[in-house]
Amino acid sequence: MLYKRNPQLNKNGELIHLLSTEGLSRDLLTHILDTATQFVSVSDRDVKKVPLLRGKSVFNLFFENSTRTRTTFEIAAKRLSADVFNLDIARSSASKGETLLDTIANLSAMAADIFVVRHGESGAPYLIAEHVAPHVHVINAGDGRHAHPTQGLLDAYTIRHFKQDFSNLRVAIVGDVLHSRVARSDIHAFTTLGCAEVRVVGPRTLIPSDLSQLGVKVFHALDEGIRDCDVVIALRLQNERMSGALLPSSQEYFKNFGLTTTRLQAAKPDAIVMHPGPINRGVEIESAVADGPQSVILNQVTFGIAVRMAVMSIVAGNDA
Amino acid sequence: MKILIQNGHVIDPANGMNTKADVAIAGGKVVSVGPVSADFHADTRIDAANCWVVPGLVDACTRLGEPGHEHEGMLESELRAAVAGGVTSVVCLPDTQPVLDEPGLVEMLKFRAERLHLAKVFPLGALTRGLQGEVLTPMVELTHAGCIGFTQAEQSIQHTQGLQRAMQYAATFGYCVWLRAQDSYLGQGMVASGPLATRMGLSGVPVAAETIALHTYIDLMRMTGARVHISKISSAAGVELVRAAKAEGLPMTCDVSIHNLHFTDTDIGYFDTRARLTPPLRQQRDRQALGEALADGTIDCLVSDHTPVEGDAKALPFAQAEPGATGLELLLSASMKWAAIHKVDALRAIEVITHAPAGLLGQAGLGSLMVASAADICILDPQASWQVLPQNLRSQSKHTPFAFDLSGSEMTAQVKATLVEGRLVYQSPGLL
Amino acid sequence: MSNGQLTLDAQALYQQLLQSLQSVLPAQAHLVGITSGGAWLAQQLQHDLGRKPSLGIVSSSLHRDDFSQRGMAESVATKLPFEVEGAVVWLIDDVLFTGRTIRAVVNELFDYGRPSEVHLAVLVDRGGRELPIQADMAAARISLPEHQSLRLTRDAQGQFVFSVEG
Numbered sequence: 081m082l083y084k085r086n087p088q089l090n091k092n093g094e095l096i097h098l099l100s101t102e103g104l105s106r107d108l109l110t111h112i113l114d115t116a117t118q119f120v121s122v123s124d125r126d127v128k129k130v131p132l133l134r135g136k137s138v139f140n141l142f143f144e145n146s147t148r149t150r151t152t153f154e155i156a157a158k159r160l161s162a163d164v165f166n167l168d169i170a171r172s173s174a175s176k177g178e179t180l181l182d183t184i185a186n187l188s189a190m191a192a193d194i195f196v197v198r199h200g201e202s203g204a205p206y207l208i209a210e211h212v213a214p215h216v217h218v219i220n221a222g223d224g225r226h227a228h229p230t231q232g233l234l235d236a237y238t239i240r241h242f243k244q245d246f247s248n249l250r251v252a253i254v255g256d257v258l259h260s261r262v263a264r265s266d267i268h269a270f271t272t273l274g275c276a277e278v279r280v281v282g283p284r285t286l287i288p289s290d291l292s293q294l295g296v297k298v299f300h301a302l303d304e305g306i307r308d309c310d311v312v313i314a315l316r317l318q319n320e321r322m323s324g325a326l327l328p329s330s331q332e333y334f335k336n337f338g339l340t341t342t343r344l345q346a347a348k349p350d351a352i353v354m355h356p357g358p359i360n361r362g363v364e365i366e367s368a369v370a371d372g373p374q375s376v377i378l379n380q381v382t383f384g385i386a387v388r389m390a391v392m393s394i395v396a397g398n399d400a
Numbered sequence: 401m402k403i404l405i406q407n408g409h410v411i412d413p414a415n416g417m418n419t420k421a422d423v424a425i426a427g428g429k430v431v432s433v434g435p436v437s438a439d440f441h442a443d444t445r446i447d448a449a450n451c452w453v454v455p456g457l458v459d460a461c462t463r464l465g466e467p468g469h470e471h472e473g474m475l476e477s478e479l480r481a482a483v484a485g486g487v488t489s490v491v492c493l494p495d496t497q498p499v500l501d502e503p504g505l506v507e508m509l510k511f512r513a514e515r516l517h518l519a520k521v522f523p524l525g526a527l528t529r530g531l532q533g534e535v536l537t538p539m540v541e542l543t544h545a546g547c548i549g550f551t552q553a554e555q556s557i558q559h560t561q562g563l564q565r566a567m568q569y570a571a572t573f574g575y576c577v578w579l580r581a582q583d584s585y586l587g588q589g590m591v592a593s594g595p596l597a598t599r600m601g602l603s604g605v606p607v608a609a610e611t612i613a614l615h616t617y618i619d620l621m622r623m624t625g626a627r628v629h630i631s632k633i634s635s636a637a638g639v640e641l642v643r644a645a646k647a648e649g650l651p652m653t654c655d656v657s658i659h660n661l662h663f664t665d666t667d668i669g670y671f672d673t674r675a676r677l678t679p680p681l682r683q684q685r686d687r688q689a690l691g692e693a694l695a696d697g698t699i700d701c702l703v704s705d706h707t708p709v710e711g712d713a714k715a716l717p718f719a720q721a722e723p724g725a726t727g728l729e730l731l732l733s734a735s736m737k738w739a740a741i742h743k744v745d746a747l748r749a750i751e752v753i754t755h756a757p758a759g760l761l762g763q764a765g766l767g768s769l770m771v772a773s774a775a776d777i778c779i780l781d782p783q784a785s786w787q788v789l790p791q792n793l794r795s796q797s798k799h800t801p802f803a804f805d806l807s808g809s810e811m812t813a814q815v816k817a818t819l820v821e822g823r824l825v826y827q828s829p830g831l832l
Numbered sequence: 833m834s835n836g837q838l839t840l841d842a843q844a845l846y847q848q849l850l851q852s853l854q855s856v857l858p859a860q861a862h863l864v865g866i867t868s869g870g871a872w873l874a875q876q877l878q879h880d881l882g883r884k885p886s887l888g889i890v891s892s893s894l895h896r897d898d899f900s901q902r903g904m905a906e907s908v909a910t911k912l913p914f915e916v917e918g919a920v921v922w923l924i925d926d927v928l929f930t931g932r933t934i935r936a937v938v939n940e941l942f943d944y945g946r947p948s949e950v951h952l953a954v955l956v957d958r959g960g961r962e963l964p965i966q967a968d969m970a971a972a973r974i975s976l977p978e979h980q981s982l983r984l985t986r987d988a989q990g991q992f993v994f995s996v997e998g
Contacts, residue, residue, distance in 0.1 A: 111906065118909040119894075121910060127943035129943075130943070131894075132894060132899050393904045396904075398903050
């Protein structure tokens with residue numbers, strides 16, 4: 081059966097929307113990471129601004145609350161000299177029954193150039209991308225369980241920064257993969273970039289059974305799962321999972337899958353520890369590890385701003 | 401009015417007929433198929449050269465939108481869509497507003513439909529009041545009002561004892577219970593479980609949702625002796641259970657929708673809500689098994705699963721979009737396409753949409769060209785090639801995964817004319 | 833390399849530039865090469881002049897004025913491993929043409945601090961300026977039709993070579 085052309089790319093194969101790391105070629109992912117390298121230094125300058133998006137309007141449309149992610153997108157956009165508008169959808173027209181597409185149409189009438197969208201439903205940004213005018217770009221800041229592409233990219237950037245060559249690396253993602261859009265975006269990015277081995281680790285109730293078809297090795301025991309790994313990514317465990325009859329308690333989870341200094345020893349001695357944040361200390365990760373010498377969690381935050389600046393500059397420079 | 405359909409190729413599965421023949425009609429009934437009697441003087445002649453002449457199609461799963469959408473004239477528009485698709489009899493579901501659980505509502509629907517003189521309507525009655533799964537409906541009165549069977553539509557009864565009692569009651573009178581094989585709890589998802597659901601971050605419906613329900617129904621059939629028709633089977637494992645039940649001699653029949661017969665989960669593409677359907681589209685092996693089972697008779701008939709959905713209800717993120725697609729105008733081509741892929745002969749291709757579904761309705765002569773039966777006839781061009789373009793559909797609902805821009809495929813076979821009780825209710829422009 | 837009328841011997845021009853800079857460059861000046869042709873030159877000059885103050889590299893891509901037409905340009909990142917505030921900076925580039933790259937590069941430099949002096953040395957000034965920008969030093973001044981492009985490359989032996997296209 082025929083598919084429509086990948087909605088993220090224009091007919092020249094250039095990126096016009098960032099909706100998912102899936103479906104992007106290795107060259108394109110590498111191009112984004114290389115571009116991000118140029119932006120990392122901007123935070124260190126006296127003048128932390130470049131004029132690339134001057135005069136453009138970036139609308140942060142967050143249907144799910146997230147001050148952290150929204151703030152990093154805001155910082156990134158402002159460093160590009162864009163005008164940023166934050167829309168608190170929960171309190172606004174959507175809750176009065178306005179449909180998603182009506183909200184978009186109204187905002188487009190206010191000359192938005194870029195929509196950064198976070199939504200609780202998988203696929204929502206695709207619907208938006210289908211309905212915006214040709215010069216408007218959509219960046220997915222997280223949709224349901226499906227994708228969080230800028231997180232996938234900044235995780236890839238972080239790994240590349242510390243480990244350089246993907247082809248030798250074993251990466252383990254530990255935690256609630258079933259509900260994680262970060263895990264999915266990471267998996268697509270790492271496998272496309274040529275990672276030697278991508279693993280997921282967690283209890284059966286939190287790991288989808290068909291993940292091996294995505295090119296991933298599945299483990300249900302932590303020590304085995306992170307053995308000899310170069311990178312360990314701990315995912316946040318959400319409280320709802322405990323009440324959802326998927327897990328008995330956070331204590332039991334910590335005992336079996338919590339990343340402690342002792343358990344981390346199963347990985348390589350120079351392994352780096354990552355986490356998309358915010359951290360639940362004592363649930364998925366112990367403070368000694370989160371604050372310890374192998375943790376690059378804070379670097380992820382810095383790189384996240386550069387990666388988001390790169391994505392915004394790239395899409396803004398390409399026509400539909 | 402005397403009509404003679406000449407020069408056509410008649411396919412009448414009920415009589416095993418597959419040959420060139422003329423069809424003579426008088427007083428709304430079939431008078432002869434084959435050489436015409438000398439003293440038959442036709443008022444109208446229809447030249448069906450290069451066309452097939454088949455019984456009017458019988459669609460065993462349709463939603464017509466009434467009661468509930470009277471102000472949109474939905475009954476008329478959807479029955480017009482039906483005859484444009486060659487469908488002369490539709491079985492409609494009772495999950496309307498209000499639910500068809502009272503004889504008065506059924507009588508009103510039949511009255512309104514009959515007045516339109518388009519396709520004939522055979523309603524399924526609700527198995528329980530309001531489809532709530534608790535209180536039985538007056539099945540005898542509903543049958544007298546016109547219901548041909550009873551169903552819960554999409555609201556599966558989880559209370560096993562309640563279902564058992566409903567089946568027992570229906571069995572008392574020999575009524576057929578039409579059930580969707582879907583466990584309510586496991587059936588909550590949006591797409592079929594599998595790698596696609598995982599990649600797209602959408603909640604999945606495992607095959608177990610279908611097989612667990614089927615196991616339950618089969619055991620209850622053994623307990624109660626009820627006749628059960630399984631609506632819209634979707635998986636290879638489900639097909640195996642139906643096959644085994646039939647082999648055991650249980651009174652079970654089964655249908656499959658044009659969507660599960662032709663599409664798989666990957667046809668959702670980039671979250672296209674035209675593929676948001678219940679049951680969900682499953683994987684390649686399931687589609688293959690469904691096609692083979694329809695050919696060998698394990699699945700009795702093919703249905704359109706016609707469900708009109710408003711435009712706005714589809715312009716939403718996938719999980720929030722309303723499931724359903726338009727299908728009446730696609731039933732014929734869907735069967736022809738299946739027949740071509742599975743190398744099924746013309747008789748069976750037509751049988752699954754005429755004689756076989758008619759058998760579920762218990763109406764003598766329906767779905768056939770038997771002499772003295774009602775002249776419900778479809779004249780079609782089996783070679784015509786066309787694209788499914790929403791603006792050309794007569795239904796008020798334009799959403800279908802067969803749409804050319806999504807499926808990329810053309811359809812074969814087009815209806816040239818449709819007669820109901822000897823009246824020409826549809827003819828394609830510029831023909832005959 | 834020849835375009836019919838003109839021969840540009842890049843190596844010879846480099847030698848000229850090297851000698852001129854040797855006599856003019858103050859001890860504390862920092863050489864900063866403009867990506868990518870200027871960066872090679874600056875690296876070579878730094879080595880041949882035996883300079884102590886750190887070498888820098890600067891990219892114009894974050895301040896270009898043609899972003900809306902051409903999109904985001906890929907480039908090596910700017911690296912200025914010295915205190916820009918109060919520094920004496922000599923920008924090095926291969927070809928000076930419209931002046932827009934220099935404008936962007938100066939903006940980029942000023943994001944890091946306020947230098948006390950900025951000078952520009954190029955291998956070839958080909959005229960065609962669209963902004964009021966001039967080189968302090970140019971090994972050659974020529975004129976080329978607008979549609980032709982002049983590029984510096986390195987051959988297999990690492991020697992500088994000019995190529996003309998169009």
